[in-house]
Amino acid sequence: MTAGGARLPVGGRINRGRPLSFAFEGRQLKGYEGDTLASALLASGVSLIGRSFKYHRPRGFLASGVEEPNGLLTLGTAGRRTPNVSATTTELYEGLICQRQNGWPSVEFDLMSIAGRLASFLEAGFYYKTFMGPRRRSWMFYEPFIRRAAGLGRATHLPDPDRYETGHAFTDVLVIGSGPAGLAAARAAGRSGCRVTLVEQDFLLGGNLLAAPADGPEEALRRSLEIDVASLPNVEILRRTTVVGVYDGLTAVLVERRDHLCPDPDEGEPREIVITLRARAIVHAEGAMERPLLFGDNDRPGVMLASAVRTYLNRYALMLGRQIVIATNNDSAWATAIDLATAGARVTLADERPTVNVLLVEAARQAGVDVLLATHLLRARGGRAVKGADLRSDGGSKAQRIACELIGMSGGWSPTVHLTSHTGVRPVYDAGIRGTVPGPWPAGVTGAGAVAGHSDALADGHAAGAAAARWVGAVGDAGAPPPAEDDTRAEWWATRAQIRPTGQGKAFVDFQNDVTTDDVVLAHEEGYESLEHLKRYTTLGMGTDQGKTSNVVAAQMMSELRGIDLTSAGATTYRPPYTPVSLGALAGRHIGTHFRPTRRTPMHDWHLANGATMIEAGPWVRPWFYAWAGADAETAYVAEMTLVRTGVGISDISSLGKIDVRGPDAGEFLDRVYTNDFANLPVGKGRYGVMLNDDGTVLDDGTTARFSESTYFMTTTTAQAAEVISRLEFLLQTAWTRLRVQVVSVTDRWAGMSVAGPRSREALTLALPGLDLSNEALPHMGVREHHVDGIPVRLLRLSFSGELAFEVYVPADRGTAMWERLLECGSSLGIRPYGLEALASLRIEKGHVAGLELDRRTTLDDLALGKLASRKKAFVGRELRAREELRAADRWSLVGLECLDPGARLRGGAILFAKDDPIEGHGRGYITSVTWSTVLQKTIALALYSGGLQYEGQEILCAYPLRNEQVRARIVSPIFIDPSGERMRA
């Protein structure tokens, strides 16, 4: 697996003055600043980088960039363990820890490589054919074993200690990619005066220019362009940042990697930042990716893309072999051969084409390259490393074997149409380059250079940047384009179809998923001809590399097999993300306490300081029960209920929705949204109301009080508060635009507390001396606004519990003070706080419906509220509530249930059956709310039951299949206590 070091003594774009050490499977290795993990490993002699997905074949690096299918490592340890990280795009940093994956017991000695010998049984789709029997659920049995044998790295279950941030950014022109086209585009747009953001996934700018010698003219050009762009203050350059998705509205999602800074989470430093960038124009300059060639055993460690060989040589000063074969069907690999030969390697170049530009041939031969035209590569020789190459010339009958340590291959280039596809720009076939290019650009988007299938990157990029600047309204002078390159790249594109190997050795189309040419042929023979079917049948194009080196090659193969051209064969439309995104980055700040925002009542801190156990109720955090009443909810809520039924308690109801409805037409407006009348509500009175959805089902209920001729104070349920205010605004803005009404949410303006129990009047009188709270002055459903110490206090005499009760509203900032005053003044009466569990249980005893019954499916009649529907006026939902289906006699309607089995309990969600029904299916209804009744000393429930109270008195069965329970209950009135209302009118 390791050979001697490959680092040349001079050259490259690495900083030899800054050595870096890193750990590879427990061994300390060294690299330099400017290395990737891949180049540092290769420099240290590590060429066997992993085992393949299915056959466990030994694999080395194929590429030097984002398209790498093989070089996936696991980085970090413990909570920082990150599997499947591409070593070719990981910038080396001090202290990096990595290991190989997918080998057992090790990558070096992998017993699972026996899979390679069973290859004939593991063809495409083998698991669909093999593991579906003999029984129906057999797949469930096999799947864990298959996944263990195949697969990639394993993630950790430990918490990730690192921080991940999200952010937003804005720009006029987004330029994606910093190759020559991208740099020229950013330079032109920047000079035009608009805001430009240049995004580069690498830590160096230059794209493919970085593959050229570090002392040559291309490097001079790269540096010149970088200086030009960096000098423009209106151009922001984002390095180490990948555009992982492009979305509608010219929105791009970027991931910035900061591992090289060794961010310290304890200092708040993020490891990665996800940026949502909104642009006014986008210039795509992602360039192109080189295609592999198809030949036997083209996956052996030491077989690389020719561009990668050149990059490792010129950027990282790595000579990965002394005897090298370069196989190509285009001009681009000739530069690799020439650079290698110039650096001292013995190079044989086999070009499938019979004729090549004579200047190129001359240059290669002058550099010492052994040139073979009309010759193609049949097979790589070797096991864990390349040892030779079998070549055959056109018309030749015998293969020529050349000993070598490295094979560079080039099957042409494919424009990187991944990001352009994200917004629906379908790739289209361009016969001139034997590949796909983006289809017609949408407004504000363009592409330059290789991504568009163009060869004149500098001029093209300049024109695209200038055009984008004009599109966003910039009027500055973009200046002249950068000086053009000498050579034309027209012949870089593939000029010939790939030759499908027929000799020995597997020829891989998709290296990451172990899909061979034979698999593609099999898919064709079995009818999976469409690219989408081919992908799903063979898994081609899946995985972390998303088929960057395989899709176009496979499409070409399939088009040949079908005898159609590539235009008809179609093209893969790529989806986000372009490269894998860590789960941490996706989660961002949404973890732990920041998973979602929480809403706290004005008395929140008091509750915490005074023994409340809190519970989440939607976004709200509310007191569930208090320690004074018991150690757990089961015991505490019963004590709290008893307090309210026998004395006086106080509960925080600030979470109720509160809406200020104001204006000369406020009464008319409320008449339209509520089913009952509100225009005739006297000032100083409140009224219970129900509003419907358009379809006639119940939307919400609540009490609305009238404080003046034109001012109403509406309360809604906690759950529906946001929906109701949204609904009211919608109606005013669209349906009834002439009504003189304003609605304002004042939920945050008022703290609310309910003082409930037979002694609540006494408690309030002690806290608010001087106020007449008698039945005459403040009868049931009466409302008053007073001022206490100059502070407005609203009193609403209404009851959710069924007891004598008052709701007290004060400005939110005075909520705690009023709460404390009520407790202090009422202490002689034994007043104590009660929580949400008791609040909800008290209302069940009284038979008041709440969110569990208002489930958007129930109607007024289902809830026995039909009498609230006015016959004299129109209101939202009136017509559709009269639908036949909503009037059916067997609708699930509100009933009460009493448990008949001593010691048993009713459960929320239990399915209801008539006594003699078979226990199966959806039954005749279900239990919505359950509680222990302190008054009746038994378990009671509210439920929805087919036919409702027409079955009052009947015994039914409450089935709870999850626990295999069946409990007997009797249908009774849902109002369990005080049906005449004497208590609350006391």
Next chain:
Amino acid sequence: MLESRSSLEGYRSQPCIQGAGGRRAVRLGEVADCHLVQLGVYPGCAARVAAEVLPVLGGRLPESSMLAAATAGHLIMRIAPDQYWILGGDSGFGARLHSAISADAGCVTSLEGARTRLLVEGRAARTLLGRLVAIDLEPTVFPVGGFAQTGIHHVGALLLRAGEDRYEILAPRTFAASTWEVLLDAARSFGYEIVFSDT
């Protein structure tokens, strides 16, 4: 006496935090006074209401829904075509404004204390807010006096640029503590000081 308490009462004694390199690049805090009223205008009454409130406001109602208008002691923000938020003054301002408006032309709703004014100030304030809000804070786009109704970690809030490096977030009071905690978390890497205007 019913004492007024801040929604951030429990956060007053929090420590200041140093970011990388020992810096404290932002100041976070609460602006104590949040005298806020909402002025609503009924259909067809805009000109009438504008004329009626002029003497009380000491300035015109703004037409822009992106730039606040400053008058003596007040900041007026047009938050909807027929709705304005007026920030500042005293607790009696709402009543004075109410009495200036014809009952059939418009109305005033007090939002006193319904919002918590969170302060974000300092040289890293813009960068910090860029981590939280999807608003272009470039000065030419969002100048001093600019405001926007936006979302901060899923909470609807109004962001106001009160100075070159000074921003205020008017967060719903019941979400203020949650928003504050998110602010502190996002500011961790910048380092921050905590400033309450009445301390």
